[in-house]
Amino acid sequence: MDRPDWTSGTDPSQASVARIYDYLLGGAHNFSADRDVARTVEAIEPQARAIAAANRAFLTRATRFLAAEAGVRQFLDIGSGIPTQGNVHEIVHETAPDARVVYVDHDPVAVAHSTSLLADAPNAAVVQADLTEPAGILGHPTTRAMIDFDRPVALLLVAVLHFVPDEGDPRAILAELTAPLAPGSHLVISHGTHEPRTGEAVTEVYRRAVSQGSRATLRDAEEIMGFFDGFDLLEPGLVRGPLWRPDSPGDVPADPSRFWFLAGLSRKA
Numbered sequence: 001m002d003r004p005d006w007t008s009g010t011d012p013s014q015a016s017v018a019r020i021y022d023y024l025l026g027g028a029h030n031f032s033a034d035r036d037v038a039r040t041v042e043a044i045e046p047q048a049r050a051i052a053a054a055n056r057a058f059l060t061r062a063t064r065f066l067a068a069e070a071g072v073r074q075f076l077d078i079g080s081g082i083p084t085q086g087n088v089h090e091i092v093h094e095t096a097p098d099a100r101v102v103y104v105d106h107d108p109v110a111v112a113h114s115t116s117l118l119a120d121a122p123n124a125a126v127v128q129a130d131l132t133e134p135a136g137i138l139g140h141p142t143t144r145a146m147i148d149f150d151r152p153v154a155l156l157l158v159a160v161l162h163f164v165p166d167e168g169d170p171r172a173i174l175a176e177l178t179a180p181l182a183p184g185s186h187l188v189i190s191h192g193t194h195e196p197r198t199g200e201a202v203t204e205v206y207r208r209a210v211s212q213g214s215r216a217t218l219r220d221a222e223e224i225m226g227f228f229d230g231f232d233l234l235e236p237g238l239v240r241g242p243l244w245r246p247d248s249p250g251d252v253p254a255d256p257s258r259f260w261f262l263a264g265l266s267r268k269a
């Protein structure tokens with residue numbers, strides 16, 4: 001059977017976190033195995049789509065702040081996902097068309113689709129690499145060609161660090177990724193946190209459905225705070241995603257604790 005290009009190099013019977021997230025965001029780059037998992041997740045957590053959308057909205061607000069207010073002109077977006085509405089380079093280039101954006105993901109569908117989207121986008125590129133091997137990201141020829149580490153960089157780790165288990169030593173990964181960043185660089189993180197009603201059950205669905213390298217680990221605020229070591233959190237600190245600088249008070253949901261991810265943006269002094 002012929003398949004469009006974006007499916008090459010992937011096993012459609014094995015669900016992937018990139019494609020499940022794409023489905024929850026209303027995207028079309030997913031297979032029936034992904035949709036089956038997403039529907040199981042939705043049966044446990046009826047807010048799953050709203051949570052995915054809120055995470056994406058946090059990424060949008062953080063990116064807009066970095067480009068328009070903090071004046072950052074280089075972005076390294078790791079675990080960037082399948083392109084959807086409001087991709088980082090589109091947001092950044094509204095403010096600064098000369099700003100550079102490097103996307104990094106290990107998922108072949110995310111990389112294939114990003115490659116085709118970016119074919120005509122100057123100043124943006126995608127790298128297929130793994131967060132758990134920072135040297136492969138920092139030393140990749142595309143990263144080196146696009147990013148000047150003598151100038152501030154925004155490192156985006158949005159909804160990806162929870163796919164690194166404790167035994168993968170996420171703090172060591174962060175230390176390696178942030179060591180070369182110049183003063184004035186920023187670190188943006190969103191991360192799934194414990195949710196007694198549905199969180200562990202959803203995590204268990206992922207644990208059974210996705211490949212071993214992508215299983216999720218929920219963490220508490222103290223553990224996630226530790227990821228900002230060496231950086232100063234900007235206001236409002238580490239908060240539930242919808243509470244991070246909402247565009248308007250009306251955007252804040254009645255019960256933000258139902259959005260079980262924490263989000264923060266920080267700066268290297």
Ligand SMILES: C[S@@+](CC[C@H](N)C(=O)[O-])C[C@H]1O[C@@H](n2cnc3c(N)ncnc32)[C@H](O)[C@@H]1O
Nearest residue numbers: 018021079080081105106107130131158159163
């Ligand atoms: C939930 S999506 C988040 C996408 C985007 N950052 C956002 O917040 O809208 C998580 C992404 O991280 C990627 N990912 C998971 N583990 C990874 C790893 N070890 N290295 C690189 N990418 C990874 C997945 O393939 C997926 O595209």
